[in-house]
Amino acid sequence: AQKVTQAQTEISVVEKEDVTLDCVYETRDTTYYLFWYKQPPSGELVFLIRRNSFDEQNEISGRYSWNFQKSTSSFNFTITASQVVDSAVYFCALSEAEDNAGNMLTFGGGTRLMVKP
């Protein structure tokens, strides 16, 4: 069965530091999708990125970047020059093409990021 592991339960950094959140996944499928969601203190889930298993290109969006490496089954998330507003719980998730037609998300346990001023 699929599994997502976020080994870092809590990370604390000082504003302007770079920080990387790790995500390691397990799947037997060759077709799958990886996601990152942000959960700010207000509680809602904010979609950040989706990546399919055939696209290993890294992606950058402003201060956010993602490193997808199939060889190590990892999909790490880096925030450059962190800000206090980045403080949140971040979830990595996986969906497999055959699970609910690709709709079911398997989540990691989440990483709580605290950015101090």
Added chain:
Amino acid sequence: EAQVTQNPRYLITVTGKKLTVTCSQNMNHEYMSWYRQDPGLGLRQIYYSMNVEVTDKGDVPEGYKVSRKEKRNFPLILESPSPNQTSLYFCASSFTGTGRTEQFFGPGTRLTVL
């Protein structure tokens, strides 16, 4: 505005008192699901529905029921709530067969069972 709504947002109840958490989406999505979020465990799927009158169990279905009589609504029913169902609940929706796109999540319902 495209959205998923849940009600109530907060609920404190007692063991054994039946309750329903409603979920509604206005995006004409076929797929809807319920997740619960617990510390250190992330979100786990309770039930899902591929379309009207089509529902199935997720990873943690015990103690829950759902129904899908209309496309837009997917209520979560706790017939006899117990303290271990104290959790944060999220409803989600998307188009079917499109795990390649984002799922839309509701704002969450924080349930406490005493």
